[in-house]
Amino acid sequence: MGLPSIRLITSYIFDWIILIIVTVVGYVLGRITPNKRPFSLVDPDISFPFTVHETVPDWLLFVLSSGVPAVIIIIVSIIFVPGATVPKNTPASLVWKRKLWELHIGLLGLLMSVGAGFFFVSGIKNMCGKPRPDLLARCVPDLENASKYLIGGFKGEFALGNSIGQLFSADICTQTDKAKLDDGFRSYPSGHSAASAGGLLYLSLFLASKFAVTMPFVATGTSTSSHEVHAAFPSRAASAVEQYDDEVSVPMAGKSADQTIKYNSSIQALRRQAAAPPIYLLVITVAPFCLAIFIAASRWFDFRHHGFDILFGFSIGIFTAIFSFRYYHLPITIGAGWAWGPRSADRAFWAGVGRLGYVGEKDVERGTMVSTNFGRSTDVEASLAAPAGMSYRSPAQTGEPYQDVELNNLNNLNGGHESGSRA
Numbered sequence: 001m002g003l004p005s006i007r008l009i010t011s012y013i014f015d016w017i018i019l020i021i022v023t024v025v026g027y028v029l030g031r032i033t034p035n036k037r038p039f040s041l042v043d044p045d046i047s048f049p050f051t052v053h054e055t056v057p058d059w060l061l062f063v064l065s066s067g068v069p070a071v072i073i074i075i076v077s078i079i080f081v082p083g084a085t086v087p088k089n090t091p092a093s094l095v096w097k098r099k100l101w102e103l104h105i106g107l108l109g110l111l112m113s114v115g116a117g118f119f120f121v122s123g124i125k126n127m128c129g130k131p132r133p134d135l136l137a138r139c140v141p142d143l144e145n146a147s148k149y150l151i152g153g154f155k156g157e158f159a160l161g162n163s164i165g166q167l168f169s170a171d172i173c174t175q176t177d178k179a180k181l182d183d184g185f186r187s188y189p190s191g192h193s194a195a196s197a198g199g200l201l202y203l204s205l206f207l208a209s210k211f212a213v214t215m216p217f218v219a220t221g222t223s224t225s226s227h228e229v230h231a232a233f234p235s236r237a238a239s240a241v242e243q244y245d246d247e248v249s250v251p252m253a254g255k256s257a258d259q260t261i262k263y264n265s266s267i268q269a270l271r272r273q274a275a276a277p278p279i280y281l282l283v284i285t286v287a288p289f290c291l292a293i294f295i296a297a298s299r300w301f302d303f304r305h306h307g308f309d310i311l312f313g314f315s316i317g318i319f320t321a322i323f324s325f326r327y328y329h330l331p332i333t334i335g336a337g338w339a340w341g342p343r344s345a346d347r348a349f350w351a352g353v354g355r356l357g358y359v360g361e362k363d364v365e366r367g368t369m370v371s372t373n374f375g376r377s378t379d380v381e382a383s384l385a386a387p388a389g390m391s392y393r394s395p396a397q398t399g400e401p402y403q404d405v406e407l408n409n410l411n412n413l414n415g416g417h418e419s420g421s422r423a
Helices: 006-029 058-079 092-128 135-139 178-183 191-210 257-266 279-301 307-328 405-413 418-422
Strands: 150-153 166-168 241-243 249-251 368-371 390-393
Touching (some): 006 092, 058 191, 058 279, 092 307, 135 178, 191 279, 191 307, 279 307
Antiparallel strands (some): 150 166, 241 249, 368 390
């Protein structure tokens, strides 16, 4: 097991740098002067009082949406990974490689989810410049000279009790705290909602993946069309065994135990092929998402955002969380809780046009895949080009002309093994 190449390590360091830059840019966008949409002085939707003590201030939002998920990801990766499927006598170095890889990818995905959401929300806030529900309390408008700032709506004499339909520019505000006033025009979309959904929903997906918390499902390739698997007590006539209930099977005379096992596997009741996870695991998994909902709701009763602003911000967070999780992790229902393995060193920065992905060896197009039956692992710790039991041979060895080997390799992975049979 060799160490990862410098090229591969550098490519992932580059990933971290890019995501950190995106996050920093989002922070800078949140500090520049936004557009300021004209508003009405008699609009009840922006007439709420200014809440001095927020339920979830910015520092607490950072702790809950980023700090807490990061700590939990570290704990789960170090304590629970790689799990009970590790063979006995597996070297400790191999186990720690897996732990550190899952930790690295878990944190990288978290940074992508929260950082990307922060970036998009900050940019949209500045472009739209929508007033917050408490804008008038922040603004402290100059009512005596209000007519000077009339820029839209009904062009009539200003009177406070008769100003419906009149819109005024932000210049009417006498607020001396520039940061407080600027923030009053950043209602859409909600940054708290996006950050909380991005970080905490990502954590929920991470926990669901690691602890196999999902809706019960039948494994891919299982036949569900046969009526036997739906019967109350699946059985077949003239077979190796008669299965009378879900747990007990009685072998028939003259049949081996191996035949009995194979038969039971082939007619196992569909209802016995999956089961609901323990409810406490569901609670643990859903708890972060529930906390995200609470944080988003607090922006409503703290008079910081309008309802649509909260929903749109939350939607951005949901999108970045799901995208980031799937970008770095296998689907929950088929991935057994694992993250995707590393890119190949040759394709660490660039796969090239016409290649099937970012796993493969240099100049693999000049070789074909043949069976070797080595039974070796190609997990994250190994730097092997071919799946277990396969290796590459060049056209000179096989006598075959140049061909699209990557597509041929894909067929082999799907069970074709055509090139191996020709070789």
